Amino acid sequence: MDGFVRVPVREQDAKVRATNFQEVCLGYNKEEAESEAQRCLNCKNPKCVQGCPVSIDIPAFIQQVKEGDVEGAYQTISKSSALPAVCGRVCPQESQCEGQCVRGIKGDAVSIGKLERYVADTARELGIKPEGAKEKKGKKVAIIGSGPSGLTCAGDLAKMGYDVTIFEALHEAGGVLVYGIPEFRLPKDAVVKKEIENVKSLGVKLETDVVIGKSVTIDELMEKEGFEAVFIGSGAGLPRFMNIPGEQAMGVFSANEFLTRSNLMKAFDENSRTPIMRPKKCVVVGGGNVAMDAARTALRLGAEVHVVYRRGEEELPARKEEVGHAKEEGIIFDLLTNPVEIHADENGWVTGITCIRMELGEPDESGRRSPVEVPGSEFDIECDAVIMSLGTSPNPLISSTTDGLEVNRRKCIVAQEENGQTSKAGVFAGGDAVTGAATVILAMGAGKAAAKGIDEYLSQK
Numbered sequence: 001m002d003g004f005v006r007v008p009v010r011e012q013d014a015k016v017r018a019t020n021f022q023e024v025c026l027g028y029n030k031e032e033a034e035s036e037a038q039r040c041l042n043c044k045n046p047k048c049v050q051g052c053p054v055s056i057d058i059p060a061f062i063q064q065v066k067e068g069d070v071e072g073a074y075q076t077i078s079k080s081s082a083l084p085a086v087c088g089r090v091c092p093q094e095s096q097c098e099g100q101c102v103r104g105i106k107g108d109a110v111s112i113g114k115l116e117r118y119v120a121d122t123a124r125e126l127g128i129k130p131e132g133a134k135e136k137k138g139k140k141v142a143i144i145g146s147g148p149s150g151l152t153c154a155g156d157l158a159k160m161g162y163d164v165t166i167f168e169a170l171h172e173a174g175g176v177l178v179y180g181i182p183e184f185r186l187p188k189d190a191v192v193k194k195e196i197e198n199v200k201s202l203g204v205k206l207e208t209d210v211v212i213g214k215s216v217t218i219d220e221l222m223e224k225e226g227f228e229a230v231f232i233g234s235g236a237g238l239p240r241f242m243n244i245p246g247e248q249a250m251g252v253f254s255a256n257e258f259l260t261r262s263n264l265m266k267a268f269d270e271n272s273r274t275p276i277m278r279p280k281k282c283v284v285v286g287g288g289n290v291a292m293d294a295a296r297t298a299l300r301l302g303a304e305v306h307v308v309y310r311r312g313e314e315e316l317p318a319r320k321e322e323v324g325h326a327k328e329e330g331i332i333f334d335l336l337t338n339p340v341e342i343h344a345d346e347n348g349w350v351t352g353i354t355c356i357r358m359e360l361g362e363p364d365e366s367g368r369r370s371p372v373e374v375p376g377s378e379f380d381i382e383c384d385a386v387i388m389s390l391g392t393s394p395n396p397l398i399s400s401t402t403d404g405l406e407v408n409r410r411k412c413i414v415a416q417e418e419n420g421q422t423s424k425a426g427v428f429a430g431g432d433a434v435t436g437a438a439t440v441i442l443a444m445g446a447g448k449a450a451a452k453g454i455d456e457y458l459s460q461k
């Protein structure tokens with residue numbers, strides 16, 4: 001090996017995996033991981049750490065992998081991250097740590113994500129747990145939501161000695177990690193649940209089926225239940241639609257509903273009590289990670305799947321790896337295409353969708369070239385299901401039931417980036433609830449910053 005090329009990772013064959021829900025990527029074994037770790041140059045000024053929103057000491061853990069010290073590597077990562085097996089699988093490393101790796105200048109960046117995954121998976125198999133707090137502070141903190149931001153904030157506060165309780169609206173913890181990202185990218189029982197158990201092993205309590213704003217409000221938690229600070233990590237789970245004619249037809253889903261039925265309620269399993277439509281031909285509208293997940297789920301349920309996206313290949317917001325996997329599995333991409341109307345039969349079920357061709361015009365305020373319709377280019381795609389994957393916003397339930405909590409015009413909670421402080425004393429927030437739909441690692445970074453902010457706030461009280 002010349003050092004310029006990364007050790008390839010084993011994957012399930014595309015034809016086989018297109019028909020099952022088992023994990024696509026099989027990860028590194030010991031030899032592969034140690035060999036890939038040798039490619040790390042152990043830079044004096046490691047840019048990879050600057051590229052990591054939770055600042056994992058990447059060269060240190062890779063050095064420990066080189067030396068065969070997986071336990072040491074795990075403890076190094078755990079100081080900064082509560083969810084390494086998750087991040088090793090779903091983080092957009094190419095634009096973060098690996099995007100900064102000097103190896104990437106003349107060849108492949110070190111495969112930091114796959115090494116992180118190897119360490120976390122091996123530590124789990126060996127039963128190694130993160131180190132907890134030595135002393136308790138005797139102060140109660142409430143965390144709303146058990147997604148990556150809430151779990152991170154909870155884990156960090158528990159390590160500092162706080163008495164932490166997570167309140168989760170759903171019957172299972174994990175947020176998007178359990179209801180959104182499919183099993184074939186992120187196994188639930190083998191990976192997500194185990195990392196949540198690790199957070200609980202730090203002393204964090206978890207109460208599921210508690211909808212804050214309905215079961216109990218934030219003001220009640222603080223005034224009646226003795227919580228001295230609250231972190232809101234309630235995500236952005238409210239789907240957007242296009243408001244085009246025919247969108248009310250049966251067989252039109254939000255990606256969130258479709259994925260929740262399949263992932264959380266296991267509807268893909270024929271023994272599940274939650275039904276799911278098994279489309280024959282399905283159109284997924286959107287080009288992000290969520291669209292790829294919905295498309296690949298529909299494919300595994302037996303459908304021919306078209307992804308309809310209004311911009312071109314370069315502008316697809318989904319990770320390149322996910323687009324590549326989707327193509328290998330047989331998803332058809334109709335790019336520079338936008339839906340204009342959905343058609344239904346006399347019983348109200350979807351029969352097809354009319355789309356129009358687009359071309360790219362001048363850049364908009366995001367710097368991306370805006371798509372413009374090509375007049376007279378309408379065409380029809382026959383289908384029996386349409387999955388809308390156009391982004392999500394925060395649910396207004398919490399902001400509308402909490403006195404003095406400021407939100408912006410997108411209904412996102414306003415919070416300071418450096419410490420998560422909101423407009424209300426003692427209330428902190430982070431993750432998608434503040435930024436709108438973003439990424440796991442940014443949500444974790446926000447949870448970490450808020451844990452520090454809460455500690456500073458409670459230390460002065």
Ligand SMILES: Cc1cc2nc3c(=O)[nH]c(=O)nc-3n(C[C@H](O)[C@H](O)[C@H](O)COP(=O)(O)OP(=O)(O)OC[C@H]3O[C@@H](n4cnc5c(N)ncnc54)[C@H](O)[C@@H]3O)c2cc1C
Nearest residue numbers: 145147148149169175176180212235431432438439440443
């Ligand atoms: C299908 C899909 C695929 C994705 N793929 C990737 C990927 O590959 N890589 C990546 O980095 N990111 C990905 N993302 C984005 C990423 O998952 C999110 O940015 C991240 O989960 C946000 O974390 P969070 O903690 O802010 O919120 P969430 O994960 O949304 O968790 C919020 C939690 O709060 C709970 N909650 C909400 N309201 C209340 C309430 N009133 N009371 C109590 N609990 C409440 C919710 O039930 C949920 O469990 C994906 C998202 C989706 C939907």
